[in-house]
Structures are given as structure tokens and as C-alpha cells.
Amino acid sequence: MENQDLGLSLSLSFPEKRTANPLQINSLDSSTSISPSPFNLFQKNCWTDLFPSSDQNLEKCRTFLKGIDVNRVPTITDDEEEAGISSPNSTISGLSGNKRSEREINCCEELEIIERECSRSITDEEDGETSRKKLRLTKDQSAVLEESFKKHNTLNPKQKKALGKRLGLTPRQVEVWFQNRRARTKLKQTEVDCEFLKRCCENLTEENRRLQKEVQELKALKLSPQFYMQMIPPTTLTTCPSCERIASPPYSSALGPGSVDPRGNQMILTRHGPMPFNLWAASPVLHRPISALHPRS
DNA sequence: GGGACGCTGTCTGTTACATCA
DNA sequence: AGTGATGTAACAGACAGCGTC
Numbered sequence: 001m002e003n004q005d006l007g008l009s010l011s012l013s014f015p016e017k018r019t020a021n022p023l024q025i026n027s028l029d030s031s032t033s034i035s036p037s038p039f040n041l042f043q044k045n046c047w048t049d050l051f052p053s054s055d056q057n058l059e060k061c062r063t064f065l066k067g068i069d070v071n072r073v074p075t076i077t078d079d080e081e082e083a084g085i086s087s088p089n090s091t092i093s094g095l096s097g098n099k100r101s102e103r104e105i106n107c108c109e110e111l112e113i114i115e116r117e118c119s120r121s122i123t124d125e126e127d128g129e130t131s132r133k134k135l136r137l138t139k140d141q142s143a144v145l146e147e148s149f150k151k152h153n154t155l156n157p158k159q160k161k162a163l164g165k166r167l168g169l170t171p172r173q174v175e176v177w178f179q180n181r182r183a184r185t186k187l188k189q190t191e192v193d194c195e196f197l198k199r200c201c202e203n204l205t206e207e208n209r210r211l212q213k214e215v216q217e218l219k220a221l222k223l224s225p226q227f228y229m230q231m232i233p234p235t236t237l238t239t240c241p242s243c244e245r246i247a248s249p250p251y252s253s254a255l256g257p258g259s260v261d262p263r264g265n266q267m268i269l270t271r272h273g274p275m276p277f278n279l280w281a282a283s284p285v286l287h288r289p290i291s292a293l294h295p296r297s
Numbered sequence: 298g299g300g301a302c303g304c305t306g307t308c309t310g311t312t313a314c315a316t317c318a
Numbered sequence: 319a320g321t322g323a324t325g326t327a328a329c330a331g332a333c334a335g336c337g338t339c
Contacts (some may be wrong), residue, residue, distance in 0.1 A: 025300095044298090067326095134326085134329080135327060136315065136316090136326085137326090137327080145310095150336065154306085154307080158308095168317075172328095173327080173328090175307095176327065176328060176329085177326095177327075178307095179308075180328085181305080182308080182325065183308075183309070183310095184309090184325095184326085186309095273324095300339105301338105301339085302338085302339085303336105303337090303338085303339105304335105304336085304337085304338105305321080305335090305336085305337105306333105306334090306335090306336105307330105307333085307335105308332085308333080308334100309331090309332085309333100310329105310330090310331090311329080311331105312327100312328080312329075312330095313325105313326100313327090313328080313329095313334085314322100314325100314326090314327080314328095314331105314335105315324100315325085315326085315327100315329100316323100316324085316325080316326105316335100317322105317323085317324080317325100318321100318322095318323085318324100
């Protein structure tokens, strides 16, 4: 399987050298090699940067070369790519738009036709079937792309070209990879955001359910005559901030400890500075169990 | 100054293919 | 071996920003 892909990749790029050992290609003269070419990597330091271990190089070379150049147009140079193909819309709008000069359109059309013809003829030659082969980036290529994506999630044309050259890809392929990578990143982030919002929603629903229940309990208590009997008018209630005991209204202090209010309820006295206490104020009691609202017994 | 136009790069949705379970 | 699911390279169209006229 891998060998098949290897052969295919090489044959697509360099049909005339299909049977050649790919590892012999480093002997190719750079001046005659097609640029950008993965084989140029053998002549550049970046190749050793990518695959420093010589023992692993053999296999890595195979896997590296396996995935590259599937869609490459052998006759197109860097400059031509820069001029006409590296930008997605430079090709697309050039072909579909009606405002570019005829010369440019013809140029782009020619390039595209050449590309398709090459791809077609090679593919046909390869398997006699239809369908262009889809490029699969190698792990090493992906790693390098990921690395540069971490640094910059967009690239300028020069960076695309340089990275493409380094990896044996066209600037257009680098560009497409970055586009897709940005899309994947955004999708992931959207999923994370969705999950977060979902949890927020669940929490709020639960909180709402709890509050509704509390409201029901409060309503039930409000209707209870016994509760009314124990109630002290809120305006007369005070509580001690330190011990949180409910204090008596001013007049009750005069009655002394253990006094009974006019309704016959036991009064709790405090000498600390009283603070207003509103039983119906929502915030202090919201997160307490309903039993906390009951007067001490 | 500002509107029309063209170019370029990016985003977004889709398609087609490769791979895996 | 066939098949559906999944991942992803590549494509197509829309749009925004910018420069020029």
C-alpha cells in the first residue's frame, strides 16, 4: 500500500523517473530539477533540520516522499505559481471573473488545462482509471505545518512559498492547509464554547428549578397560620451581626431578657448594634435551606 | 472627498478521496 | 470483501480590505 503510494507520488511528479529509486534522486542536479521540488530538500539544510537522525532518514524519506507532489504540475515554476496559481482566487476568479484581461485568463486557463491534462494523463497511465489521487501529508509535513501554525495562523505569500519549498509543497497547498487548519481550530473552539454554554444552561435550569421549589415552599409557609403566629413584623425585627440572633424591637428591650412580645412570643434581646432584618429580602436567604427561615425554637 | 472597480486574502460550506473499524 | 464513519485536501463562492482611477 505505502509502496504503491510512493510509486504513485513519484510518478505523478516525475513520470519519466517512476522506476528510479527515490533515494537516488538527491543526485539530481538542482539546476535541472523542477522547482519547488521535494528533491531540493536533499540539497538544503532544512532537510537535516527536519530529519536529523540518519538511520531514520531512510524510512522517513520514504514516508516523506510518499505523500508529496500528487497534484503537482511538473512544468510550473515558482514564479508562475506566484503569478497565477498560489492564490485561490487568483485562479478561481481568474477563470470565473470577467474583468481580468484576456491574456491573464488565457494564461490561467492554459495552466489549469495543463495541470488537468498532466494529472489526467498520469493518472490514466497509472491505473487506467479516473480520479486524481488525493494528497495525504506525511506526519513530518503535518508536524512542520503545525509548528508554523502555532507561530502564525496566517502566512504571507513569502512564508507560504518558503514553507512550501521546505516541505515540497506548492504555496497553494500550504495555503489550503492553513485555511483548513484555521477552520478546524474554529470548529474546535466552537465545540468548546457550545459545551460551556450547555453546562451554563444546565446549571441555570437546575438553579431555576430549585428557586421555583423554594418559592413554592415559601408560599406554603406564608399560608400557614402557625407561621403567622411566629412572625414578627419585619420592620421591628433586628439581628445581631455577630451572633445572627434576631433582636427585639426597641420597645421590647425595656421589657428585659426573656420578655414576651404583645403577641406572647418569646423575645430575644441583644445589646449589640441592631441591623435591619427583612425576612422577605431575597438575597440573604436564597441559598439557605428553607428551615433556616424558621425562628429558633 | 467619495464612489466604482479590480485585486487579493480569508472565511465558510461543500466535495471527493483515503483510511479505518 | 464490502460498507459506513471519519478525517482532510481541495475546491467554489462570498465577502472585506485596500489601492487606483
